[in-house]
């Protein structure tokens with residue numbers, strides 16, 4: 001038996017659920033399916049269970065990808081204010097944490113229930129768990145529309161929306177489905193890679209810093225060439241295997257394997273001036289003077305690097321103090337890798353935007369759309385990835 005729909009949306013995560021609700025309410029007969037039993041597992045675990053569902057200040061500059069302008073149109077047509085208006089309609093309380101980040105007051109579950117209610121209002125049919133084994137395009141073997149072989153029978157639909165996300169967190173159902181479908185239809189895929197992910201360092205080289213695991217401090221972090229440098233001012237977290245915290249998660253999306261990252265461990269402080277001044281008036285050890293500017297655990301570990309730094313500040317040669325200040329302000333190190341998809345919040349890369357319409361998310365294969373994280377658009381930490389899911393889903397739903 002063949003089940004006929006106007007559109008079939010594959011993947012009931014953030015983008016798929018939202019797209020299904022909007023398309024259904026526009027009058028389309030929509031099937032939304034997911035290979036998992038539960039919908040929206042990523043929304044459920046996001047933002048510590050409270051979902052950082054958008055950001056008050058969203059601009060294309062908060063996104064990366066081969067074409068940084070691709071996201072512009074969709075973001076302009078569905079804004080954070082549009083999404084918060086929907087939350088308000090459902091009386092879901094939310095609050096701003098910092099840097100414009102908006103979270104649910106109670107639970108991410110409120111958001112999921114809202115998206116499901118929107119689907120119900122649009123008469124969306126949901127099939128879970130349900131997997132797609134193959135897709136035949138219109139024209140193939142006499143088919144007048146797409147035909148999908150699913151484990152619940154054959155589905156016929158005018159259009160297909162692929163909303164299966166990226167590869168992050170495989171244990172909750174991430175797959176490479178979107179990339180496989182793209183390749184089947186001759187679309188290009190930008191090599192996927194883990195992003196918003198902790199960075200790791202060589203075991204022996206990292207040994208002196210492993211003792212700092214658990215330490216957090218504000219830093220300035222950057223990567224890239226002088227011409228194309230990306231910089232963030234955020235908190236850094238030392239771990240046993242390397243570096244994490246918002247600073248490193250943010251920079252990881254811009255980091256190219258083999259390239260160095262640069263850290264200023266005392267942003268906002270003139271360390272050279274502070275130490276030179278202390279030299280004339282203090283009998284304290286350098287580490288103690290430094291502890292006024294950075295956490296004392298870091299100060300103690302930092303001075304271990306050079307015997308000239310392990311003495312009272314008054315006895316230290318000016319040159320040694322200058323070197324210390326310079327090293328602290330420009331700590332350059334090259335990660336050996338990342339913690340991988342197991343720990344990555346998102347996947348950078350994905351379906352190549354050169355093969356998609358920025359107005360509709362339709363691919364060069366007519367009737368085949370890609371939305372959300374499957375696309376080569378990666379947002380910063382702070383609610384931007386969900387805003388891309390809503391905005392790309394909305395743009396797509398208008399065009400189906």
Ligand code: FDA
Nearest residue numbers: 011013014015035046047052164165177372373383385386
């Ligand atoms: P999403 O991954 O949400 O959904 C894809 C769906 O497709 C899933 O339901 C999956 O089961 C299904 N699927 C996959 N393969 C399939 C197949 N072969 N067949 C059928 N179904 C298939 N972002 C943000 O803005 N704020 C935040 O607070 C957070 N926090 C956060 C925490 C953690 C731990 C992670 C891992 C991620 C975040 N994110 C985030 C990122 C955010 O969750 C992510 O960008 C969006 O969920 C992407 O939405 P999509 O709908 O594109 O994919």
